[in-house]
Amino acid sequence: MTANLLASDGQAFEPLTDAFAQNPYPAYAALRDKGTPQFFADFDMWLVTRFDDVAAIARDISMVRSPEFFMSEEEITEQKRLQNWLDMPHHQRFVQFSMLDSDGEVHDRLRKQVFREFTPAFIARQRGMIERFVEKLVDSLIGKGEIDFVEELAAQVPGHIIGRVLGVPDEDCPQLRVWSERVVQFFDIDRSDERKALAEQATTEFYHYLLKLMAERRRAPQEDLITRLMAAQDAGALNEDELVSTCMLILMAGHGSTIDVLGSGMHALLRFPDQMERLKADPGLIHTAIQEMFRFESPLPFFHRYSTTDCVVGGQGFPRGTKFGLLYGAANRDPAQFENPDTFDVGRNPNRHLAFGGGAHFCLGNHLARLDMEVIFTTLLKRLSSISLVDAEPQYKRGLSVRGPKVLRLALTPA
């Protein structure tokens, strides 16, 4: 049953409507203005929207991702049955278990196995590779006059780059995108049996693909993440299921999110032409411009935590086991933290946004996502003399968990 009402005052909150998809920010502001977390029965959780509250929960080690600390084995099984998960053996084994959904020692151990590949020093070494890849892609599009920026450009980059870090050959990357989209579809708002079957099948195929890739690396090790993870497995640092799950998480977490923020970031530059001109005139602003794109249209605006102790949020007390919904997208527009929060300012600095979360689960791929964006926007602004919107009002994806345009048709004029 969805009622779309807040428990405190019965006011409507309708995150699955088209109006919300086009502009969620008035609804976020209304939630923030209430001052305290708001119970939303449809999701069975307390929505937290003020910057300080969201940041405090994300960074609090007593707030966890997995509810299992306060549930018995039977309750866990019962919940999985209720959520209809038990008949998805591979999805359950590799997707529903992950670094993201583990806490404490397991989380630390898994994260330690992969963090090197995503640190600033390692990511900086990928710059040349990303630049060559993007340059070639832009060569192939620049004469076209009109493109769908989302499909033809944004969607072509992040998967390939993550694929290369992981060790997936270029020719297999398009298939990875299909799998990862099907696997995450399962989490969509309108989950159906058909989508469930698709998600399970994609996970299974993905698993068999990774097994094959691992067998190849066994014969001929390479300088890539999958080879290093296999060495870690041999050393007893993680088991094979954890290895597969981690590879899948890395591929899925960084894929759709980067595509979405490339689209919404480009759209923001077009909605604020003075900011586009400012960035063109001073390319040194690219770092702050990209941070502002993440703040302004946070592509993954919603994650959850459970409290493991009695706690106080926004001045209100909550018992152990409370589920909180952290609305990063709402926190990032909080006027108590950001001056003129609804203005897109490519020079905003400092800009301590929460688009990558905070605390132990702080986005592993943040440097890679930012570098992809930096290379793409820098290349486009250099190679195009003008970019303009074909449809004045691009449609955005529906739902609380994602934010980005479905399609962004652009007219391009080469420089």
Add this chain to the structure above:
Amino acid sequence: MYRVTFIDADGQVTELTAQQGQSVMSVAVANGIDQILAECGGSCACGTCHCYVDDAWIGRLAPPDDSEQGMIECLMNPTTRSRLSCQLKMSDALDGLVVHLPREQY
């Protein structure tokens, strides 16, 4: 109350006070030292609270643990004086600590 001093890449000096057990990162963030980003909020998971401990102090600190050391090796421009400020907790032994800030964290 303890004292801790931050010196930025241009040589600008900021002296601040800290509580027992407070991390150097949290002193910086609470006082608007923008070079300390601290994106993970002190979980030793982001490497954006990098600082260089002053020569006079480096020998007086306990060495980094494995997880801090692993992160330090992956920072931009690490040196033997590199530390994660979220892992430095103020105490009697650190009263008067001086740290230098990188121009940028990444």
